Amino acid sequence: MVKSTGLKRRDFISANDAVAYGVKLCRPEVIAAYPITPQTTVVEKLSEFIENKEMACEYLNVESEHSVMSAVMGASLMGCRTFTATSSQGLLYMCEMLHYVSGSRFPIVMMNANRTVAAPWNIFGDHRDSLAMRDSGWMQVYVENGQEALDTIIQAYKLAENPKVLTPVMVCLDGFVLTHTYELVDIPDQSAVDAFLPPFVTENKLDLAKPKSLCITAPPEWQTEFRYQQYEAMKEAKKLIPGIDKEFAAHFGRSHGGLIEEYRCEDAEYVLMAMGSVVGTSRLVVDKLREEGLKVGLVKVRFYRPFPKEELASIGSKVKAVGVIDRDISFGYEGALYADVKAALYNSQGTCPRTINFIAGLSGRDITKENLEMMYRKLIKAAQGQAEEEIQFVGLRWEQW
Amino acid sequence: MVNVRNLPDQELFYGHKACQGCGAATAARLVLKITGERTFLAYPASCISTVSTIYLQMAFAVPSLTMAFPATGAVLSGMAAAVKAKKLENVTVLGIAGDGGTADIGLQALSGAVERGDKILYVCYDNEAYMNTGVQRSSLTPYGAWTTTTPIGENEDSFGKRKFKKNLFEIMMAHRIPYCATASVSYPVDFLNKIEKAKDTDGPSFIHVMAPCPTGWGFPSDRTIEIGRLAVETGLWYLAEYENNKVKMNLVPKTFKPVEEYLKKQKRFKHLTDEHIAIIEKHRDEEWATMGQRYGF
Ligand code: SF4
Numbered sequence: 001m002v003k004s005t006g007l008k009r010r011d012f013i014s015a016n017d018a019v020a021y022g023v024k025l026c027r028p029e030v031i032a033a034y035p036i037t038p039q040t041t042v043v044e045k046l047s048e049f050i051e052n053k054e055m056a057c058e059y060l061n062v063e064s065e066h067s068v069m070s071a072v073m074g075a076s077l078m079g080c081r082t083f084t085a086t087s088s089q090g091l092l093y094m095c096e097m098l099h100y101v102s103g104s105r106f107p108i109v110m111m112n113a114n115r116t117v118a119a120p121w122n123i124f125g126d127h128r129d130s131l132a133m134r135d136s137g138w139m140q141v142y143v144e145n146g147q148e149a150l151d152t153i154i155q156a157y158k159l160a161e162n163p164k165v166l167t168p169v170m171v172c173l174d175g176f177v178l179t180h181t182y183e184l185v186d187i188p189d190q191s192a193v194d195a196f197l198p199p200f201v202t203e204n205k206l207d208l209a210k211p212k213s214l215c216i217t218a219p220p221e222w223q224t225e226f227r228y229q230q231y232e233a234m235k236e237a238k239k240l241i242p243g244i245d246k247e248f249a250a251h252f253g254r255s256h257g258g259l260i261e262e263y264r265c266e267d268a269e270y271v272l273m274a275m276g277s278v279v280g281t282s283r284l285v286v287d288k289l290r291e292e293g294l295k296v297g298l299v300k301v302r303f304y305r306p307f308p309k310e311e312l313a314s315i316g317s318k319v320k321a322v323g324v325i326d327r328d329i330s331f332g333y334e335g336a337l338y339a340d341v342k343a344a345l346y347n348s349q350g351t352c353p354r355t356i357n358f359i360a361g362l363s364g365r366d367i368t369k370e371n372l373e374m375m376y377r378k379l380i381k382a383a384q385g386q387a388e389e390e391i392q393f394v395g396l397r398w399e400q401w
Numbered sequence: 402m403v404n405v406r407n408l409p410d411q412e413l414f415y416g417h418k419a420c421q422g423c424g425a426a427t428a429a430r431l432v433l434k435i436t437g438e439r440t441f442l443a444y445p446a447s448c449i450s451t452v453s454t455i456y457l458q459m460a461f462a463v464p465s466l467t468m469a470f471p472a473t474g475a476v477l478s479g480m481a482a483a484v485k486a487k488k489l490e491n492v493t494v495l496g497i498a499g500d501g502g503t504a505d506i507g508l509q510a511l512s513g514a515v516e517r518g519d520k521i522l523y524v525c526y527d528n529e530a531y532m533n534t535g536v537q538r539s540s541l542t543p544y545g546a547w548t549t550t551t552p553i554g555e556n557e558d559s560f561g562k563r564k565f566k567k568n569l570f571e572i573m574m575a576h577r578i579p580y581c582a583t584a585s586v587s588y589p590v591d592f593l594n595k596i597e598k599a600k601d602t603d604g605p606s607f608i609h610v611m612a613p614c615p616t617g618w619g620f621p622s623d624r625t626i627e628i629g630r631l632a633v634e635t636g637l638w639y640l641a642e643y644e645n646n647k648v649k650m651n652l653v654p655k656t657f658k659p660v661e662e663y664l665k666k667q668k669r670f671k672h673l674t675d676e677h678i679a680i681i682e683k684h685r686d687e688e689w690a691t692m693g694q695r696y697g698f
Contacts, residue, residue, distance in 0.1 A: 029486035030479060058482035063513030067475035070468070070510065074479020077466060078441070080486050082479075100469050206441050206464035206480075208492070215466040216454040 010186050015146035015178040018185045019085070019111050019171070020045035022153030024055050025193040026109075028083045030075035032060040034068045036090040037123050038175040039113040043085055065090040069097030069108075076106035077214055079205035081157065084108070087175060088115035088129045095133060101168050102137025102230065104215040105204055107160030108168040109153065110138075114276065114327075115175040116363040124364020125175030126327040127275065131304075131336040137230055139169045139237060140304040142275035146185045148256045149173055154193055155244050161200050164236045174277040176364065188252055196251045238306040259308035261300040264290060265315060268297025270379040273312065273341055274325035275301045278360075278367050282325075285372040296376050301337065309344040316345040320383035321354040323375050327361045334391050335359055354382045360394035371395060403593040409434050417460035419452040422622030424612030424629065425526040426452065427586045429497050432524050435596040436493040438463060441480050443495070445502040446470040448533045448614075449526070473498045474510030477521040484520075493600050496523040500541035501531045503609075504569050515576045515605045522599045523607045525569065528614035536617040540567040543637070544684065545677050547669040548617075560677055561669070565684060573607045574643045580606040582642040586613070587629030591640055591651055598642075611638050619668020631663040636685045639692070648696040660685065 013021070019042050023031075031050075033043035049055040058075070062068045065086055072082040086094060091112055101108055116126045130140055141156065143149045149171065156169040173179050206214060218226050242258030249255040263279075264286050265271060272282055279300040289296045299315060301308065316322055322345065326335025333339060338357035345352050358375050361367040371394050382388040395401045413433035419426035425448050433440060442465040444450050450467040453460035468476045473496045481494045498507055503525035514521055530548050531537040537550040544565045547553055551562040573581040580602040584592040592610060599606035613629045615622040632638035635658045640651040660682050664670040673681075692698075 030482045032479065032482075058486045060478055060482055060517065060519075062475060062478065063516070064509060066469075066471060067478075067510045067513055070472035070475035071479035071482070073472075074443070074476035074481075075483040075486070076479075078480055078483030078487065080483045096469050097472065100472075104466075206466065208439055208441075208464060208489075211438075211462055211464045213454045213459045213461055213465045213467070215468065216456050216459070217450065217467060218456045222456050 010184055012182055013146065013185050014041065014180055014182050015149045015173055016041040016113070016180065017045055018146040018150040019153055019173070020049070021187050022150035023083045024049050025188060025190055026154055026157050026197055027081065027199070028057055029080035030058045030060070030072065030082045032062045032068045032071040032082070032084050034062050034065050034086070034090065036065070036087045038115060038179045039085045039087040039090070039111065041179070042111055046083075065093040066097060069094040069101065072108050073097060073101050073106055076101070076108050077104070077206055079200070079202055081200040082108050083110070085111040085113070087113040088117055091129045091133060092117060095136065098133055098136035098138055100215065103226070105166040105233070106168060107157070107166050107200075109156045109160055110168065110170050111153070112170050112172045113175045113179045114172050122363040123175070125177055126362045126364070127172070128328040130170060130172050131328045133170070134305065134336065137167065139167055139234070139306065140172060141169065141302055142172045142304060143178070143256070144277060144279045144300060145178065146181070146183045147254070149178065150185055150187070151248065151252065151254060151256060154197060155248055158197055158244050159237060159240060161202070162240060163202070165233050165240065166202070166204060167230070167233050167237060172276065177277045186254070192251055196248065234306045241303060257300060257302050259303045259306070260311050261302060262315065263298040263300065265297035265299065267295055269295040269320045270376055270383060271297045271299055271315060271319045271321070272323045272325060272372070272375060272379070273299040273301055273337070275304060275337060276327065278325055278327070281367065281369060282372050285369050285376065289373065289376055294376065294380065304337070307340055307344070312341055312344045316353055319353050321356070321379040323356045323358055323379045325358045325360055325367070325375070329359050354379070355390070356382055356388055357391045358394050359391065365395070367394070371401070374401065403435065403597055404590055408593065409437070413438065413440075413462040414453070414460055416458065417452040418455070419448065420616045420622065422615045422625040423448070424586045424614055424625050425449055425499070425528055427625070428524065428526040428610050428612045431586070431589060431593060432495065432497065432596050433463065435593055436495055436522070436600055439492045441492060441494050442466070442497065443468045443473055443476050443480065444497045445473045445507060446533065447499040447502050448528070449497055449499070451533050470502055471506040472510055473502060473507050474512070474514035474523065477523065478514045478517060478519040481519045481521050494521045496521060498523070498525055499532070500525060500527045500529060501539040504540050504567055512576065515573065515578050515607070518604045520603065521605050523605070525607070525609045526612040527609060528612050528617060530617050532614050532617045538562055541569065542566065544681060545670060545673050547672065553672050560672060560674070569609050570641065570643070573609070574648070577646065578607055578643070579604040580644055581608070583609045583611070583638070583640055585611040585629045585633055585638060585640060587611075587626045587633065588640060595642065617669070620666055624666070628663070628666060631658065631666065634658045635660045635663040636689055637663060650696060650698050653698055657685070
């Protein structure tokens with residue numbers, strides 16, 4: 001028996017379910033699915049919607065993630081709005097196809113349940129999977145909670161399908177911490193979503209009336225021009241993102257920030273920057289330390305690609321120290337987000353603050369309030385000139401942290 | 402029934418850069434003559450993609466795309482789903498892929514598409530190696546064939562590929578696919594009629610067509626059809642159809658021509674000794690005996 005999936009205005013659901021509701025409201029025409037923990041319940045939910053005829057959509061159970069991305073690309077290049085979801089090894093397995101999709105400019109929206117990458121094998125979350133896909137030409141957005149997950153799916157189609165953008169979007173949710181956590185989520189009306197997101201219409205498709213070849217081979221004389229257009233599309237997206245969030249707010253009464261969201265940064269001197277669910281816990285820590293009179297602030301880096309370079313630089317130029325939480329590590333260098341943030345700060349015109357990279361929450365390890373508080377205190381000490389390691393692994397078992 | 406008299410004049414694949422006498426290009430051209438303008442075409446990395454769609458010169462007159470090497474089956478599934486979603490009628494979702502892109506790297510996606518029963522027509526042109534990258538061994542390269550990755554070395558026991566060709570037709574039959582066939586560009590009427598049948602199949606259909614490659618096999622480019630015929634006449638290739646859980650042989654030669662007649666005309670086999678030739682002949686006889694028992698001819 002399939003459970004009824006009737007909509008309530010507000011429902012107590014997991015973030016994965018929130019994604020599924022978001023997708024349903026966007027009326028995709030083709031979904032392809034391959035199971036991987038902790039993504040699975042999204043495509044299960046969508047298959048229920050379709051089986052119950054709550055959604056008119058073709059649903060393909062495909063035999064691998066490589067094929068999933070190929071199948072949604074096949075549908076997208078015929079002009080269909082499409083969706084799929086994956087995680088971890090699955091994302092890595094579809095890596096080749098991510099490049100085909102972005103290079104051919106198909107605006108596919110995909111959810112990635114952030115989960116670490118083997119080995120050691122582990123099903124819990126960090127950002128090593130999606131950050132490894134940094135240069136796949138996909139936009140990447142990291143959400144903080146279930147509500148933002150649902151809303152971001154709707155925004156993602158709007159962004160991806162803009163004719164000036166035509167670039168796929170990966171909506172990233174922290175595995176288990178978000179995907180399997182239940183919270184009250186507001187589910188918009190179909191009519192409101194329809195008013196915000198028109199049906200997908202594109203010239204970039206296979207069309208019997210206008211035969212053309214897509215996804216072709218471009219020799220050295222042309223490849224650069226294609227790449228330049230992709231680069232320009234991301235720049236265009238960057239301009240559009242804050243506006244889409246504003247427009248969303250006008251329709252639905254909620255905003256999640258555009259490229260970034262600042263929390264108590266106005267007069268802050270010590271700022272942590274982070275992506276995903278840890279932002280939620282960090283807000284509480286900021287509030288606590290603010291009560292102690294410490295001028296701390298927080299930046300949610302919502303979009304990782306396109307990267308909010310100028311936005312972060314402008315914050316960095318006003319503060320004494322910046323800490324970056326990375327739920328990943330680029331071996332042989334430093335955290336991926338940190339490297340990008342540091343480069344952004346270096347380019348700023350103002351004085352460059354002290355910076356520390358906190359490597360935390362790998363493979364699902366909790367990032368506690370105590371950890372976060374310690375990070376702020378380290379930033380303050382560093383700003384006062386105390387020696388601090390630049391790259392710090394948070395809470396190593398053989399160290400007092 | 403299709404024949405030379407009612408075959409459409411319309412060409413949907415021309416101006417490409419294939420080598421003279423390319424069997425694969427002939428196969429693609431013939432397939433499109435039957436599927437016609439209402440075809441959505443996908444092909445993976447292969448000779449067909451390289452000779453047809455290097456920007457700015459596009460050789461297909463139907464909507465088409467180049468696909469990742471392993472992805473043809475899956476992208477066709479997505480296209481077929483889109484055909485349903487968009488309620489398009491009277492169209493063919495067609496894949497044309499080489500032996501490597503089908504029997505090796507593309508096998509997973511093809512198997513998935515067939516298992517799901519997606520309405521696609523998949524044509525594998527078999528030139529018996531990775532020709533596009535310069536004649537490397539595939540699982541459909543025949544026993545004894547020289548390729549750049551089964552070279553003829555200094556050792557006495559070096560003779561090219563040491564394994565026999567994988568049986569793709571049987572792999573597809575094992576899926577209980579609604580329609581599958583083997584064909585040869587050297588038997589165009591047979592091939593064309595199979596395409597027509599495949600096109601009208603409700604569900605997935607598959608055609609494995611032998612497409613001799615003058616460049617990779619080493620024969621003069623005006624001998625393609627003759628070489629393809631010899632493959633059938635010597636019993637090293639066969640023409641068959643699978644439908645309703647039954648196999649029909651389209652041509653059972655009363656006697657086989659000696660395999661040397663085929664092998665000796667190609668540079669890729671020129672190193673073979675009498676011993677190797679005897680092994681090939683024996684293998685052929687065993688295969689035909691097995692087929693005869695299984696399929697009752
Ligand atoms: S190498 Fe062979 S298959 Fe490729 S284009 Fe030339 S003749 Fe055709």
